[in-house]
Amino acid sequence: MGGGNKDKLSTESYKGVRDLYPRDMFVQNYIFEVMRETAESFGFEEYSASILEPSDLYEAKTGEEIVAEQTYTFKDRGGRSVTLRPEMTPTVARMVASCRRDLAFPLRWYSIPNIFRYERPQRGRLREHWQLNVDLFGLDSTEADIEVISLAHKIMRNFGAHEEQFNIHINSKRLIDRIFGHFSLSEDEIRSVSKLIDKRNKMPSDEFSIKLKDVLGDKSEVADTLMAIVGENKVENLPESIQDSDELREVEKIMKGLGKLGISNTVFDFSIVRGFDYYTGVIFEIFDTGGENNRSLFGGGRYDDLMKVFGESRVPAVGFGMGDVTMRDFLTTYGLLPAYAPNVDLYLCTLDHEVEGAAQELGARLRESGVNVAIDFSGRRVGDQIKVANKKGIPFALFFGKNEMKSKTLKIKNLKSGKEADVKESDVAEFIRQEYA
């Protein structure tokens, strides 16, 4: 918080996290609602868990160093090491492993958790963000990959995005391994080459080429072939034995299946490698096609072996994670966010202190008829009360004074159109419904 008057608390939030005011919340709720409705239309069920996890959960897969450097990890008062979850996949795998025998597979689960990473805050990268997580457990079939990718596509479409605005880049971890195997690369070389390929889109072609040769040393022919594969994304550049492989056919089958569902914005992309260790099959990333460079929006893939760390036998799984900050940026860029509209329908302006009790009663009755009513008890002039309603974006105002209390006729105004009407109390809900329509 630093500096300033020691007796006066700062009103700033913690660094790198967001305060969501009602208008921000409206956007977040909209984004979550589209995610939620689309996932549920595919039969996915919602689950959740605490942000607090035993640190062991991450150390197993990612190594202690990453846990220590990139997560919020601390000791609780009982000496337990606790981590604020940096991703949801280990948690969902833990939950499935824990109740495996009670669950009916195939299992379709989704959640929209907040996740935490300790990193320098910058545009699109906050210390806390929210992420839709979708996972389909228990199916080896490529139909599962097709479904999960088509769900990702459907969410984008339900946000109003056109197919020209995004592409689905598809690759396969098995295919990558097969290629590396073909060239007999060492573990170290595989790691270095993978890292480099992961950053492929962030550097010019010649820089990539130089770095690749640097990593592969005397194997410059291998570097040339990899350049051709990754750089041009042509199946013809693959070694012949791989052109005819199951690994390649699987990817082609998935792209064909997506095509049959009317999804044509798919791209076979050898440069997609995904950061996490746990992927075992098809991997994919959705890219924004706008701007100078394609920008990765989100991605996922198949991870069939994650249960093993819990001593469980293999459970096939395919899923993805979709962050709210990136999606919000995308939707803003393409003008796809809806205009703000509060959940309040009516602002009940009170014209006199004496009617306030009766206004409470009127408000209660109007709520029973399905109208969301906020009442102004400020005692200010009616013009000032209307200003408040306008500032909040509330569409209707109702004016309630001593006369209205007696006459039972109420004056209502559509603040957007300016239309005024005298209505009976029992007609207020209907008036509003008609004006909305």
Added chain:
Amino acid sequence: MGGGNKDKLSTESYKGVRDLYPRDMFVQNYIFEVMRETAESFGFEEYSASILEPSDLYEAKTGEEIVAEQTYTFKDRGGRSVTLRPEMTPTVARMVASCRRDLAFPLRWYSIPNIFRYERPQRGRLREHWQLNVDLFGLDSTEADIEVISLAHKIMRNFGAHEEQFNIHINSKRLIDRIFGHFSLSEDEIRSVSKLIDKRNKMPSDEFSIKLKDVLGDKSEVADTLMAIVGENKVENLPESIQDSDELREVEKIMKGLGKLGISNTVFDFSIVRGFDYYTGVIFEIFDTGGENNRSLFGGGRYDDLMKVFGESRVPAVGFGMGDVTMRDFLTTYGLLPAYAPNVDLYLCTLDHEVEGAAQELGARLRESGVNVAIDFSGRRVGDQIKVANKKGIPFALFFGKNEMKSKTLKIKNLKSGKEADVKESDVAEFIRQEYA
């Protein structure tokens, strides 16, 4: 995590927090939905914030000791002291103070945040729970107190609770101060007596009497009078000067206002003191009337001075917090939770591997007609697929094989009633709609 095979990760969650499986999530979503809809019907707008807050935010009001002992507080890598919020009120006060000039008052805000307390886990007291927070800012008028209490009452009613199942206990911090002032109690005595009164319902009357006399030492007459006030809750037991005070009249006015709204389960209760320092006016608690002892479910009150810690002038405020764990226990006790129903309408059973691609396409079309469809690609026998649907509680099954693919007539079954029908694809949605009704 402790013990066991070092290579095998535990599937247990962190101690004192919950994993929410779909059936738990269903209950939580129901509870949140009732809270949300009721709050919005009163014109409250949703906000949110990160669980991470600068520790200073709590040290100011509650003292460093409590922050250190009862919260999750740790230093981040930049040396900042961070606390996982133990309550939402300081956060909302911070947010209002930060943007005060841009906000239109009166301000009705709600949020359903998770909050964290470091304590020994026990029934109804977890280390993480969720809490509806409702706050009305900017109104000094008792109408604000009436509205907020009536909102609390309405949420209980919308949960299906009858007025006989809960009572609203009302008191006033100003009234308490007036009484203490009347007896010229010292700061230390006030603190001790308040603590004792707070635990009033957890001990027999004579134990309370003994402890009260113990605290007040030679002022045994004061103890007797306080006993009569707190024990019998009779206005007649108050010192005469207080019987005629503004403080008392304010409470009476609020109870009368609630009565006019048809809320009759209110109780004037001098033993309600509320733990937090920041209350300045009317305070209230909702009690479960069932069982041997009334049990406090949740509460709130007026806090007009909280902005001052941010160097802001006074902003009147009244609100309450309603925890999900306590409410879930209450609703379970009274049988008020709805039966589980998943958001999936239809389980599409595939009778043959060859139809799976066509099943994806059929699923996509059915979703367009508003039906939530999960498809089984397991290749198992249809009886096993139905078992999965039943275990998940999915109400309808559709059987799709080579014949159905050709004939365009689909066999659909209501798994609850056993009713079967042959329907055209375009009639599936309508069939389901009618069966639901």
